[in-house]
Every structure is written in C-alpha cells, then in structure tokens.
Amino acid sequence: MSFIKEAKTLMRQNVREYGMYIALAVIMIIFTITTDGLFISSRNISNLINMTGYIAVLAIGMTLVIVIRHIDLSVGFLSGFMGAICAIMMMQWGWSVWIAIPAVMIFGILIGCINGLLVAKLNIPAFVVTLAGWLIFRGLILWVTEETGTIVINNPTFNAIGNGFIPDIADVGFHLLTVILGVIGIAIFVWSEFRGRTVKQKYNFEVISMNIFILKLVFISAIMAYITWILAGYNGLSWTIVIVAVTAFVYHFIATKTILGRHIYALGGNPEAAKLSGVNVTKITVWVFCSMGMLSALSGVLFASRLQSATTTAGTLFELDAIAAAYVGGVSAAGGVGKVTGSLIGALVMSSLVSGMNLMGTGIYYQYIIRGAVLVLAVIFDVATRRTAAKAV
Amino acid sequence: MAKYILEMNHITKEFPGVKALNDVNFKVEEGEIHCLVGENGAGKSTLMKVLSGVYPHGAYQGDIVLNEETQKYTSVRDSEKAGIAIIYQELALIPDMAVYENIFLGHEIKKGAIIDWNETIVRSTKMLKKVKLNVNPAELIRNLGVGKQQLIEIAKALSKDVKLLILDEPTSALNENDSENLLLLLKELKTQGITSIMISHKLKEVISIADTVTILRDGKTICSLSAKNGEITENTIIKCMVGREIDNIYPGRDFKPAEETVLELKNWSGYDPAQGREIIKDVSLNVKKGEIVGIAGLMGAGRTELAQSIFGNPAGYRLKGELFIDGQKKQFNNTSDAIKAGIAYVTEDRKGNGLILIQDVKQNISISNLKEIAKNGVINQNEEINIGNDYRQSLNIKTPSIAQTVGNLSGGNQQKVSVGKWLFAKPKILILDEPTRGIDVGAKYEIYTIMNDLIKQGMSIIMISSELPEILGMSDRVYVVSEGRIAGELPIEEATQEKIMAMATN
Structure with missing residues (x-):
C-alpha cells in the first residue's frame, strides 16, 4: 500500500522528468504497433540513433545557451559551413582527417567566441547576432562550394564516423563488444546509483525506499539491456553513438559537477545575483558560445560524414531542430533550468517521430504539423507541471 | 470650516503578519497642498495605493470619501475616472515616444476610430503651457531631463482633468533648480484650484510649501499640522516622525572595536551614466576592525549605490577618489576582485539580486x-x-x-x-544592506546575535539601515547619508533619532 503511495508521490514530484521518458516510450510503442515491429527493428533503431547524432550534439550545446537566457540561430548553417570546410581540407588540400577535424573544431570555437563577445561585451541581443551569423554562414557555404557544388568525400576513416560501427572482437552471431560495453555500462550505472544513495543516507538526506529504488534500477537496467541487445543484433555500436555519448557525458559532467557549470546555471537563474556573487558574466557567456561553435563544427563533421559529402544545403533548419529538442527536453526559456540529458531525450523524441512517420509513409506536410504540435504540447506540459510542482510545496 | 475634498476614514490594511495601516484617518481640504511625511515603511505608499485603487475596495477596511461621495474603486482606472492622478517616483513615460503621444497615452483624442493627431498636438501645447514647460511637443521623452519629464507627467495628469494630484517624492531625483521649479508650479496649480498631496522626505520643501502636514508612523496617523496655526516647524515634524519605541530586541555586547582601520574611503565620488547624475558625492569614511558602522539615511539617499561602489562597482559607475583596505590603496575591476580583497555584500533585495x-x-x-x-x-x-x-x-x-x-x-x-x-x-568586511527588512522579530534578533558573534571574531560590519532603532541599537558609530553626501558622523553615545533624522532630511 505504502509502496504504491510512494510511487505516486514520486511520480507527482518528478512528473516533468519521467513524463519525457514516458513520452518517448509511448511514441516508440505506438510506432512499433503501427509499423508491425519494423520501427523497433535493430536496423531501424541503429539508423534512428545515427540520424539523431548531429542534432543531438547541437541540442546539448543549445541547452547551455538557453540556460543562460540566450539563443543561437547560427548553428545550422555554421554546422553546414564547417562540414564544407572539413571536406575542402581533406579533398582539395589533402589534409589528413586527424588534422582536418580538430582544425574545424578550433575554427568553430573561434566563430563561437566572436558571437559570444558581441553578445557579452557589446550587449547586442543574441537573437540578432546569431541571425546575422545565420545569413553569413549560409552565404559562406554557397561561396566555398560554388565551383564544385557538392563535395564528395571518399575518405573511409572520415565516412566511418557517420556510417561505421565499432569493430567486434569475436564472431559469435551477435556483436560481442557491444554487449560487453552494454554490461559494463549497466554495472557502472547500478554502482553509481548505490553509491549516491549511500552518500545521501550518510548526510541524512531523504532517499526513496529500497523497494522503489530496486524497481527503478531494474527498470532502467532492463531498458539499457534491451537497447544494447537490439544494437548488438545489427552491427553493434556505431561511432556516432560513441561520439554523442562521450559528448553528452562530458557536458553532463561540466553542467553538474564543475564550478563552470555552477556559474552557468547561477547566471541563468539570476544574472544580477550571479554578478554580485563574483561570477564573471562575460567570461561565462563567451565560453558558452564558444562551446556552441565547437559543437556546431562537430555536428557538421557528423553530417558530412553521414552523407559522405558536403552539400550546399547542409545545415538547413538544424538550429530549429536543436532548439525544439532542447525545449521538448525541458529547458526553460526563463533561464537557469534544463538538463543536458533532457535535451538528448528531446532530440530522440523528435527524430523518433520523423523515423516512425517515414516508415508509416505519412505525408511530409502531416509530419511538420505533428512535430509542431508535439513541441507545443511538450512546452504546455512543462509549464503546467512546473505550476503544480510550485503549488505542491 | 473649509470643505474636505478627500476623507479617508479608519483605513486599516493588513498584510500577512503585518498591519501596514492601522486605523488611519487622512483628510485633505479642497485647494490645499497637503504633505504626507513619515519614515520608510511608515505606510505612506500603502495609503496612496489604497486611495488609487491598487488595493481594491474590500482589500482594506474603512472608507474613502471624495467630494462627499463614498468611493469604491476596483481598479486604478476607477480612481482615475474620479479625478485622482498619482505620479510615482519611477516615471511612467515611454522614452521613445514624443511628448504629445505620452501626454495622451491611454486616453487618446479620437475622431471616429482614428486618432486625431492635430488636436492632440494642439491640446498638448496647451498642457505644456500650463506646466510652464517650453519644449517642442514632438520631442522624444528620451531627450529630456528628469525635471522636464516630471513636468510632463503633471501635464499628462492635467490633461485627464485631475482634481487631486498625488506626487510620490517628486524631487528625489531632481537637482535644486528643477525642484524649485516644481514647487513653484504646485503653488501655481493651487491658485487654479487643484489640490495636491505630496509625499516627501525633504523637510525644507515640506515647510516651504505645505498648508497641512500629516505624519504617519508605523501605520498610524501621528499628527496633523496646519500652517495657519504656525505648527509646521522642523522640530515638530521630526518629533512626530521618530520616537518609535526602542524595545529590548537588541542583544547587548561587551566588546569594543580595535583602533586599527580596515577600510577607508577618501573623497569618494560616483557618477551614474545611466541616470546621468552624480549619486555619490565626496564621501570620506572609515571602518575599524571589529566595528559595526551604521549607515543611516532615507531610501534613495545613495546608500546602496555607495555600498556597491565599494563592492567592485557592478553597476559601472564612474568613480573618483581613493579606497584603502588595511592601509593599502585598492582598485576593483569587478565584484570578484572585491571578494578576493575580503569584502562581502549582502544585498538589500535578496529576491531580486541576492539569491538564486x-x-x-x-x-x-x-x-x-x-x-x-x-x-x-x-x-x-x-x-x-x-x-x-x-x-x-x-x-x-x-x-x-x-x-x-x-x-x-x-x-x-x-x-x-x-x-x-x-x-x-x-570576508574581513561585511556590508549588510537593510539586513532585517521584511523579517519577523525573532529572526531579527538572531541576525543581530550573528552580527555580534562576527565582530568578536574580528570581522568589521557596515550596516545600512532605514530603521533608526536598529541603527542606534547595533552600531558603534553612525554615518548619516543624504543625497549622496555624508551629512554627518555621530559616535553612538551622541546619536539620537532626532539628530539622525534632522541630518537625513536636510
């Protein structure tokens, strides 16, 4: 009895966060049914995640930009432009892929810095600065691809980033290394949850009861195991998944564990108070835009690699997909609220919709309308749950 | 006996935990200039909010009688219709609109469905003449000084056919010339039959202009003085304003500050480019180790600005003068520098810029x-x-x-x-800006005890407070700030509420 009661209160308190996971699950189940299981097939899930990659890294950076109450509209075409530059470096200048990729990432950081300085030093609204960037990078893509048109990339190492999978260690009918990594991942998750719980108990913090705790662990582990199994049944973990996972881990760590992260959230939560607490507002703002520039470059590399070419239209509407993913993932436009992991789930929700509707053969016009509706619903849900949460206290 | 244009009878307004107004009676005769005076938190603004309908009928007890008719306002609109206009300290003009657009904003002159701009400009010109302001009605508000903007607010009120004009500290942001102009205008309007209520902290102004002065303290009407009877003098007003009981809510301390100076300001001045005026004027002060220095003064006197200018100057004032910490000259580029040098600043507005x-x-x-x-x-x-x-x-x-x-x-x-x-x-130096505003007596006592503990550990405290009992109960030494200047320094033995108030209102 008390078990159900606790589950209920827990559900109420965390309805926003759980709601997103539930939404993702519901979307996946619906599409699995409507496509006779095609949606949940190993091949489709693997493709779906690869397709999400270049939006997911943008959404991660966008989370921090929105947390500090700004916006970056230039990321889409910046991503496309960086992809084109990377292609030119490798194909026309003959640079090695190991030099070209770091080079464009640094280039991305520099461009982000310019955005950040204009916003933080000259107090120009980010919307305007990055709208100008949107136009400029659109022009630059067309300029650098003017002679060649689409630049075909035939570098197998580079193309593996968007299409390849991690190597296997033995041939056993499924992808063994993926399974091993999955098991390690689950073990680390269970261990860190247990450790967090013990620490909380040590400081006399309220913890959820053991029953619920076990249930939560089993539930999440099962999902992780299932995804691992699906991926292992196809070609295993793709390089895109590895890159997105590492990026998400690093950003999650920065956001939750470091001084830098704390300053970012303090600045978003109350800029005046943050300033009076010794937070260097200019420095933090510039850093966040630099990181956004770097992730735009990474996104450009992922996309160019996926298409095995740099096209003249690369990056179109990426910025809006990334912003939508962040909002669906629970980032608040009022600032100071939003998780990197949330935006990642948000990106998955949006691309699941696209993938599922494509499999069902839904018309493209319906697709846009449905995605728009989901975005609005997510934000309405967000506002409503925040209000009930405020009332509950 | 002259006719009362306004009678506010037995007004009581309660907020959770506090009685902001307690059975207040406030009567204004037709055609007079009536000044409303009182310390910060005495209830003046609350009373005016009750009058203007910000707190609608039913949210308070008592009744409002205007021209012998009982009024029940449900919103500010209602009170405006009845001929009451309030001009707040923060002017409500739109900076990027022209003068004439602002004057008729909200009650535009229409010809059919569209605005009659020609008529608007003609009428605006008339209104501007009435307030003796010689500007082009097409000028943008942004390009005018605060003094002129203030007059435009009055013109706006006059355009609505106002009977009762209420001004909330109209001269606090004005220089002497503009202030004088404004007071003259009020006298002029009086001859035209317009009744004014003016809230003010500047006693000289009050004495020179008021026909009647009502003094509020702790949400009660304390006295009502009339010029006819020659009752309005600085002494009587101050006596009515202060005299709040100093109860035993201050923990005693058996601790004397050291001789060593930890912080010193010499000829410290600050110009605020955003307001376009000097907000700190030639301030020199010092703080000893283990000392609580009280900074008294009225709201808007520049105390918070002074504190922030010491604390790394986050608002970007243009500062002149010298700042010494432990005898060493320092210059801070941001708050982070100030924190490193051992200064901490607990803001006055903990929700706005203190906490996340x-x-x-x-x-x-x-x-x-x-x-x-x-x-x-x-x-x-x-x-x-x-x-x-x-x-x-x-x-x-x-x-x-x-x-x-x-x-x-x-x-x-x-x-x-x-x-x-x-x-x-x-920190070595802790600046507390209104440390006990809006908190209950028990929590206040705890804060005071903490302050005593801290100075015992060798910290120095600068306490900015509008509450005189608090200043007298906690400080070792008091500086009084008025209009950005240090108006006086008092050792605690010599400080009284009357002396401080006289300096602060001068």
Missing part, C-alpha cells in the same frame, strides 16, 4: 566561494553538503533540508542563507 531562488540552499551558500571546495574546477559535492549543513546549524536556518529550493523558505530564513553565503566567502 530556483536553486537550493547549499548551492546558494557555496556560489560565492566555490573554489574553496573544488579541485581542478570540479566541485566536491560531499564537501558542499558539509558546508551547507554547517551554516544551516550555525545560523539556525530553518529548512527541511539543505536541498530545499531557497524560493520556498521564509524571508528570515532566506536572509540567513544570504548571510551564510557571504560568511562562506570568509
């Missing part, structure tokens, strides 16, 4: 000194929990857990979090 309300107690405490609990930029979150619990205990912060969101705590506990946050930065 959506974050929890421990995060708010640690923010000012994260380096202390971090290694290579990574925060040791267990240590953070320890620190949070330490301050929760030592400051007696009442919260279910240090993981509680600060926005959910009571005012007193929020204030303790604010103090805790700055104690964690381990």
Whole structure:
C-alpha cells in the first residue's frame, strides 16, 4: 500500500522528468504497433540513433545557451559551413582527417567566441547576432562550394564516423563488444546509483525506499539491456553513438559537477545575483558560445560524414531542430533550468517521430504539423507541471 | 470650516503578519497642498495605493470619501475616472515616444476610430503651457531631463482633468533648480484650484510649501499640522516622525572595536551614466576592525549605490577618489576582485539580486566561494553538503533540508542563507544592506546575535539601515547619508533619532 503511495508521490514530484521518458516510450510503442515491429527493428533503431547524432550534439550545446537566457540561430548553417570546410581540407588540400577535424573544431570555437563577445561585451541581443551569423554562414557555404557544388568525400576513416560501427572482437552471431560495453555500462550505472544513495543516507538526506529504488534500477537496467541487445543484433555500436555519448557525458559532467557549470546555471537563474556573487558574466557567456561553435563544427563533421559529402544545403533548419529538442527536453526559456540529458531525450523524441512517420509513409506536410504540435504540447506540459510542482510545496 | 475634498476614514490594511495601516484617518481640504511625511515603511505608499485603487475596495477596511461621495474603486482606472492622478517616483513615460503621444497615452483624442493627431498636438501645447514647460511637443521623452519629464507627467495628469494630484517624492531625483521649479508650479496649480498631496522626505520643501502636514508612523496617523496655526516647524515634524519605541530586541555586547582601520574611503565620488547624475558625492569614511558602522539615511539617499561602489562597482559607475583596505590603496575591476580583497555584500533585495531562488540552499551558500571546495574546477559535492549543513546549524536556518529550493523558505530564513553565503566567502568586511527588512522579530534578533558573534571574531560590519532603532541599537558609530553626501558622523553615545533624522532630511 505504502509502496504504491510512494510511487505516486514520486511520480507527482518528478512528473516533468519521467513524463519525457514516458513520452518517448509511448511514441516508440505506438510506432512499433503501427509499423508491425519494423520501427523497433535493430536496423531501424541503429539508423534512428545515427540520424539523431548531429542534432543531438547541437541540442546539448543549445541547452547551455538557453540556460543562460540566450539563443543561437547560427548553428545550422555554421554546422553546414564547417562540414564544407572539413571536406575542402581533406579533398582539395589533402589534409589528413586527424588534422582536418580538430582544425574545424578550433575554427568553430573561434566563430563561437566572436558571437559570444558581441553578445557579452557589446550587449547586442543574441537573437540578432546569431541571425546575422545565420545569413553569413549560409552565404559562406554557397561561396566555398560554388565551383564544385557538392563535395564528395571518399575518405573511409572520415565516412566511418557517420556510417561505421565499432569493430567486434569475436564472431559469435551477435556483436560481442557491444554487449560487453552494454554490461559494463549497466554495472557502472547500478554502482553509481548505490553509491549516491549511500552518500545521501550518510548526510541524512531523504532517499526513496529500497523497494522503489530496486524497481527503478531494474527498470532502467532492463531498458539499457534491451537497447544494447537490439544494437548488438545489427552491427553493434556505431561511432556516432560513441561520439554523442562521450559528448553528452562530458557536458553532463561540466553542467553538474564543475564550478563552470555552477556559474552557468547561477547566471541563468539570476544574472544580477550571479554578478554580485563574483561570477564573471562575460567570461561565462563567451565560453558558452564558444562551446556552441565547437559543437556546431562537430555536428557538421557528423553530417558530412553521414552523407559522405558536403552539400550546399547542409545545415538547413538544424538550429530549429536543436532548439525544439532542447525545449521538448525541458529547458526553460526563463533561464537557469534544463538538463543536458533532457535535451538528448528531446532530440530522440523528435527524430523518433520523423523515423516512425517515414516508415508509416505519412505525408511530409502531416509530419511538420505533428512535430509542431508535439513541441507545443511538450512546452504546455512543462509549464503546467512546473505550476503544480510550485503549488505542491 | 473649509470643505474636505478627500476623507479617508479608519483605513486599516493588513498584510500577512503585518498591519501596514492601522486605523488611519487622512483628510485633505479642497485647494490645499497637503504633505504626507513619515519614515520608510511608515505606510505612506500603502495609503496612496489604497486611495488609487491598487488595493481594491474590500482589500482594506474603512472608507474613502471624495467630494462627499463614498468611493469604491476596483481598479486604478476607477480612481482615475474620479479625478485622482498619482505620479510615482519611477516615471511612467515611454522614452521613445514624443511628448504629445505620452501626454495622451491611454486616453487618446479620437475622431471616429482614428486618432486625431492635430488636436492632440494642439491640446498638448496647451498642457505644456500650463506646466510652464517650453519644449517642442514632438520631442522624444528620451531627450529630456528628469525635471522636464516630471513636468510632463503633471501635464499628462492635467490633461485627464485631475482634481487631486498625488506626487510620490517628486524631487528625489531632481537637482535644486528643477525642484524649485516644481514647487513653484504646485503653488501655481493651487491658485487654479487643484489640490495636491505630496509625499516627501525633504523637510525644507515640506515647510516651504505645505498648508497641512500629516505624519504617519508605523501605520498610524501621528499628527496633523496646519500652517495657519504656525505648527509646521522642523522640530515638530521630526518629533512626530521618530520616537518609535526602542524595545529590548537588541542583544547587548561587551566588546569594543580595535583602533586599527580596515577600510577607508577618501573623497569618494560616483557618477551614474545611466541616470546621468552624480549619486555619490565626496564621501570620506572609515571602518575599524571589529566595528559595526551604521549607515543611516532615507531610501534613495545613495546608500546602496555607495555600498556597491565599494563592492567592485557592478553597476559601472564612474568613480573618483581613493579606497584603502588595511592601509593599502585598492582598485576593483569587478565584484570578484572585491571578494578576493575580503569584502562581502549582502544585498538589500535578496529576491531580486541576492539569491538564486530556483536553486537550493547549499548551492546558494557555496556560489560565492566555490573554489574553496573544488579541485581542478570540479566541485566536491560531499564537501558542499558539509558546508551547507554547517551554516544551516550555525545560523539556525530553518529548512527541511539543505536541498530545499531557497524560493520556498521564509524571508528570515532566506536572509540567513544570504548571510551564510557571504560568511562562506570568509570576508574581513561585511556590508549588510537593510539586513532585517521584511523579517519577523525573532529572526531579527538572531541576525543581530550573528552580527555580534562576527565582530568578536574580528570581522568589521557596515550596516545600512532605514530603521533608526536598529541603527542606534547595533552600531558603534553612525554615518548619516543624504543625497549622496555624508551629512554627518555621530559616535553612538551622541546619536539620537532626532539628530539622525534632522541630518537625513536636510
């Protein structure tokens, strides 16, 4: 009895966060049914995640930009432009892929810095600065691809980033290394949850009861195991998944564990108070835009690699997909609220919709309308749950 | 007996926990200039909000009689219709609109469905003449000084056919010339039959202009003085304003400050480019080790600006003069520099710029000194929990857990979090700006006890306060600030409420 009661209160308190996971699950189940299981097939899930990659890294950076109450509209075409530059470096200048990729990432950081300085030093609204960037990078893509048109990339190492999978260690009918990594991942998750719980108990913090705790662990582990199994049944973990996972881990760590992260959230939560607490507002703002520039470059590399070419239209509407993913993932436009992991789930929700509707053969016009509706619903849900949460206290 | 244009009878207004107005009677004769005077928090603004319908009928007790008719306003619109206009300290003009657009904003002159701009300009010109302001009606508000803007507000009120004009500290942001002009205009309007109520802290102005003065203190009407009877003098007004009981809510201390000076300002001035005026004027002061220095003065006198100019100047004033910490000349480029030099500043507005309300107690405490609990930029979150619990205990912060969101705590506990946050930065000099505003007596006593403990440990405290009993009860020495200047310095033995108030209103 008390078990159900606790589950209920827990559900109420965390309805926003759980709601997103539930939404993702519901979307996946619906599409699995409507496509006779095609949606949940190993091949489709693997493709779906690869397709999400270049939006997911943008959404991660966008989370921090929105947390500090700004916006970056230039990321889409910046991503496309960086992809084109990377292609030119490798194909026309003959640079090695190991030099070209770091080079464009640094280039991305520099461009982000310019955005950040204009916003933080000259107090120009980010919307305007990055709208100008949107136009400029659109022009630059067309300029650098003017002679060649689409630049075909035939570098197998580079193309593996968007299409390849991690190597296997033995041939056993499924992808063994993926399974091993999955098991390690689950073990680390269970261990860190247990450790967090013990620490909380040590400081006399309220913890959820053991029953619920076990249930939560089993539930999440099962999902992780299932995804691992699906991926292992196809070609295993793709390089895109590895890159997105590492990026998400690093950003999650920065956001939750470091001084830098704390300053970012303090600045978003109350800029005046943050300033009076010794937070260097200019420095933090510039850093966040630099990181956004770097992730735009990474996104450009992922996309160019996926298409095995740099096209003249690369990056179109990426910025809006990334912003939508962040909002669906629970980032608040009022600032100071939003998780990197949330935006990642948000990106998955949006691309699941696209993938599922494509499999069902839904018309493209319906697709846009449905995605728009989901975005609005997510934000309405967000506002409503925040209000009930405020009332509950 | 002259006719009363306005009678406010037995007005009582309660907020949770406080009686802001307690059975206030306020009567204004037709055609007079009536000044409303009182300390900060005496209830003047609340009374005017009741009158203007900001607090609608039913939200208060008592009744309002205007021209012998009982009024029941449900909104500001109603009171405006009845001919009451209030001009607030913060002017409500749109900077990028022309003068004439502003004057008729909200009650545009229409010809059919469209605005008749020609008529608007003609009528605006008339209104401007009435307030003796010689500007082009097409000029943008942005290009006019505060003094002229103030007059335009009055023109706007006149255009609505106002009978009762209320001005909330109209001269606080004006220079002497503009102030004088404004007072002359009020006298002129009086001859045209317009009744004015003026809230003011500047007693000289009050004495020169008022026909009647009503003094509020702690939400009650204390006295009503009339010029006809020659009752309006500085002494009587001050006597009515102060004289609040100093109850025994201040913990005693058996501790004398050291001789050593920790902070000194010499000829310190500050110009605020945003307001376009000097807000700190040639201030020299010093603070000794283990001393509580009280900074008294009225709201808007420049006390907060002074504090912030010392604390790394986050608002970007143009500063002149010298600042010494422990005898060494210092210059801070940002708040971070000031924190490093051992200064901490607990803001007056803890919700606005003091705390991050959506974050929890421990995060708010640690923010000012994260380096202390971090290694290579990574925060040791267990240590953070320890620190949070330490301050929760030592400051007696009442919260279910240090993981509680600060926005959910009571005012007193929020204030303790604010103090805790700055104690964690381990300052030598702690500036407290209105440390007990809006918190209950019990929490006040706790804050005072904490202050005593801190100076015993060798910290120095600068306490800015509008509450005279608090200044007298806690300080070792008092500086009185008035219009950005130090109007006087008093050792605690010589300080009285009357002396301080006389300096502050001068």
